[in-house]
Amino acid sequence: MQRHLSTFTLLGSLLFAGAPPGATAQATELVVDYNIPAAFKQVHEDLAKAFMARYPSVKITFTAPTANYEEAIQRILRQAVTKQLPDVSYQGLNRQRVLVDRSIAVDLTPFIAAEKDWKNQGYDDALLSLGQLNGKQWSLGFSLSTPVVYYNLDLVKRAGGDPNNLPGSWEGIIALAKKIDAPGGNVHGMQFVWDITGNWLWQALVFSHGGSMLTPDEKKVAFDGPKGQAAMKDLAAMLKDGGMRDISNPVALQNFAAGTLGIWVYTTAAIGAVNKQIGSRFEFRTGPFPIPVAGGRVPAGGNAVMMLTRDPAKQRAAWEYIKFATGPVGATTMVRATGYFPANTIPAQRADLLGDFYKNNPNHLTAIKQLAYVTGWYAFPGENGLKVTDVIKDQLQAIVNRSTTPEQGLATMAASVQALLPR
Amino acid sequence: MHAMPHRSWLGWALSAPGIIALFTLVVGPGLVTALLSFSDWQFGATSLNWIGFDNFVAMWHDETFRKAFRNTLLYICVVVPASVGLGLMLALLVESDPGLRAFYRAAFFLPVASTLIAMAVVWQFMLHPTAGLVNHVLSWFRVAPTDWLKNPATALWTIIAIGVWSKTGLAMVLFMAGLQSIPRDLYDAGQIDGIDEAWDRVLRITVPMLGPTTLFVLTISAIQAFQVFDTVQVLTEGGPNKTSEVLLHLIYSEGFSFFRAGYAAALTVVYLLVVLCLIQLQALVVERRVHY
Numbered sequence: 001m002q003r004h005l006s007t008f009t010l011l012g013s014l015l016f017a018g019a020p021p022g023a024t025a026q027a028t029e030l031v032v033d034y035n036i037p038a039a040f041k042q043v044h045e046d047l048a049k050a051f052m053a054r055y056p057s058v059k060i061t062f063t064a065p066t067a068n069y070e071e072a073i074q075r076i077l078r079q080a081v082t083k084q085l086p087d088v089s090y091q092g093l094n095r096q097r098v099l100v101d102r103s104i105a106v107d108l109t110p111f112i113a114a115e116k117d118w119k120n121q122g123y124d125d126a127l128l129s130l131g132q133l134n135g136k137q138w139s140l141g142f143s144l145s146t147p148v149v150y151y152n153l154d155l156v157k158r159a160g161g162d163p164n165n166l167p168g169s170w171e172g173i174i175a176l177a178k179k180i181d182a183p184g185g186n187v188h189g190m191q192f193v194w195d196i197t198g199n200w201l202w203q204a205l206v207f208s209h210g211g212s213m214l215t216p217d218e219k220k221v222a223f224d225g226p227k228g229q230a231a232m233k234d235l236a237a238m239l240k241d242g243g244m245r246d247i248s249n250p251v252a253l254q255n256f257a258a259g260t261l262g263i264w265v266y267t268t269a270a271i272g273a274v275n276k277q278i279g280s281r282f283e284f285r286t287g288p289f290p291i292p293v294a295g296g297r298v299p300a301g302g303n304a305v306m307m308l309t310r311d312p313a314k315q316r317a318a319w320e321y322i323k324f325a326t327g328p329v330g331a332t333t334m335v336r337a338t339g340y341f342p343a344n345t346i347p348a349q350r351a352d353l354l355g356d357f358y359k360n361n362p363n364h365l366t367a368i369k370q371l372a373y374v375t376g377w378y379a380f381p382g383e384n385g386l387k388v389t390d391v392i393k394d395q396l397q398a399i400v401n402r403s404t405t406p407e408q409g410l411a412t413m414a415a416s417v418q419a420l421l422p423r
Numbered sequence: 424m425h426a427m428p429h430r431s432w433l434g435w436a437l438s439a440p441g442i443i444a445l446f447t448l449v450v451g452p453g454l455v456t457a458l459l460s461f462s463d464w465q466f467g468a469t470s471l472n473w474i475g476f477d478n479f480v481a482m483w484h485d486e487t488f489r490k491a492f493r494n495t496l497l498y499i500c501v502v503v504p505a506s507v508g509l510g511l512m513l514a515l516l517v518e519s520d521p522g523l524r525a526f527y528r529a530a531f532f533l534p535v536a537s538t539l540i541a542m543a544v545v546w547q548f549m550l551h552p553t554a555g556l557v558n559h560v561l562s563w564f565r566v567a568p569t570d571w572l573k574n575p576a577t578a579l580w581t582i583i584a585i586g587v588w589s590k591t592g593l594a595m596v597l598f599m600a601g602l603q604s605i606p607r608d609l610y611d612a613g614q615i616d617g618i619d620e621a622w623d624r625v626l627r628i629t630v631p632m633l634g635p636t637t638l639f640v641l642t643i644s645a646i647q648a649f650q651v652f653d654t655v656q657v658l659t660e661g662g663p664n665k666t667s668e669v670l671l672h673l674i675y676s677e678g679f680s681f682f683r684a685g686y687a688a689a690l691t692v693v694y695l696l697v698v699l700c701l702i703q704l705q706a707l708v709v710e711r712r713v714h715y
Contacts, residue, residue: 078467080467081467102467102468104467246570247570248573251552383465384681384683386682387677390681394664397663401663401664
């Protein structure tokens with residue numbers, strides 16, 4: 001067993017090492033749980049096959065996948081009570097905190113410290129920070145997404161815009177949307193998908209202005225300060241001048257795919273689906289989410305992979321699997337099948353992996369360019385952490401359906417969130 | 424008197440499976456829920472603190488709870504009378520036409536027999552703001568289209584309308600069974616006594632004779648209406664801004680989306696108490712007026 005494990009570690013550091021280790025010890029079974037099978041089923045099955053081919057002594061077993069991040073975390077919490085946890089689990093980036101707070105997740109810091117060649121494995125610091133909390137590493141990013149701006153180039157041209165010189169600021173975007181928008185008609189200017197789970201785009205607006213959700217000690221609301229107010233002004237302008245409506249995102253997606261929505265602020269993860277729906281009916285392009293101030297950031301969305309097993313033998317196998325799934329092979333498989341991007345920098349630099357893919361699919365490249373200023377998807381602290389998200393969502397809804405003013409909505413939002421924070 | 428101890432032993436033995444099931448499946452979980460309502464237990468947490476009545480105090484000040492409570496009451500107050508009334512009307516109409524009785528019975532019972540979640544998805548298509556059938560038909564009558572499930576003024580009423588639609592069939596079928604059991608001689612006797620008008624017959628013979636059936640239908644409908652959950656979960660998730668939030672969905676969100684299990688348990692306790700009160704009240708009020 002000992003000899004076998006040292007082979008493991010050796011292979012882990014040489015990502016494309018030739019011969020797999022001989023199956024000496026008895027098989028270690030790893031139970032893995034993942035979510036959103038519509039996007040990831042094939043990816044995970046291919047990955048498991050490739051992993052088992054390289055490490056024949058490990059057997060990967062999947063539990064039935066969960067439909068979304070909410071169900072994924074609910075199931076883990078149930079299983080924690082009934083002691084039926086999987087060994088490895090994929091979770092939404094904003095759901096990690098609950099598993100850390102409940103001591104369900106295993107700290108990965110010692111595993112990284114034991115790696116001899118960690119610096120050269122493609123995990124750069126900004127990407128690693130997405131899985132860090134309280135100074136420790138709890139997960140590695142698997143499939144990441146950032147907010148991007150989708151443009152219908154036909155509508156942009158018809159409104160007198162230049163497809164090769166798309167606006168970079170909200171002022172520019174809103175002005176263009178205003179020109180595209182035909183009041184009373186069938187063509188709409190822009191849609192900002194404010195209701196993505198976990199207040200994702202609201203966080204993006206605030207972070208892009210250099211703001212944060214709470215003060216650094218996490219005791220007080222910070223999004224009602226000048227930076228949050230600036231973010232709210234952007235949203236107010238979209239509602240006032242951008243032709244933004246109070247519609248649900250499925251409707252916005254249908255509109256965009258039907259060619260009746262000019263500008264759509266959403267996640268890069270949808271590029272694959274949108275490509276399929278639009279076909280060659282019109283051309284669309286993605287642009288970066290505007291960053292109005294120096295030091296502004298965007299939150300990363302997506303999936304991270306966490307270790308849950310406490311058994312040392314399984315932990316070693318799980319660590320190899322986690323590195324495999326998030327490393328060059330896993331990332332290449334994942335990107336080709338979805339619109340997400342990997343939390344590993346190696347594949348994009350190598351033509352045989354994803355280098356050519358990105359050259360031929362510039363819409364996917366927008367998110368990669370945003371990597372330089374990506375930050376974590378913030379999860380609120382304390383027992384009301386998830387309730388806070390819902391309170392923010394309700395206030396945003398009130399602002400978007402014009403039942404309150406943006407200023408009043410922001411003030412109410414801050415007061416009701418403050419009341420739910422740990423004292 | 425020798426047989427008594429033996430017989431009581433046998434009685435307990437025979438009812439044991441029932442008693443055990445009742446305690447493990449109903450009384451036990453109920454007590455655990457009641458206990459949890461005095462704690463701050465988080466779903467999936469390994470420890471908890473006892474916080475007395477804090478959850479109930481928080482509930483008293485919780486605007487969302489008030490909205491959910493009001494909405495649930497409004498839902499019951501509209502859905503129960505409407506579905507029972509419509510059910511009775513349909514039963515009378517269908518009964519009067521023996522030719523197409525089987526067809527109508529099947530057609531109106533269909534919403535009850537099908538899964539409400541699947542039907543909710545069908546409603547979602549019909550209510551689609553731009554491509555939906557509902558807005559399309561309304562446009563013939565020059566009614567401005569709206570996003571029925573996202574408009575704060577219409578969301579709850581849309582859920583209520585779907586509730587009436589899904590409950591009417593059950594009331595109809597139950598009333599049809601009740602109609603069958605009214606002896607024909609009563610109508611014959613009525614005719615001799617001079618009840619000639621159809622409407623008179625309904626009011627003086629049919630409706631009073633349907634008393635026990637009506638009590639049953641009302642109770643069943645009220646309890647079912649109080650359990651409204653699936654349409655809300657699928658169509659609105661309580662939104663926009665909790666305008667269509669109902670109690671059961673609120674319990675689910677608090678417990679399983681926000682993991683505030685202690686608070687959800689407190690909500691459940693209140694929910695169960697209200698159900699108990701409703702049943703008692705209904706039995707008291709209605710039973711007095713029923714002719715058996």
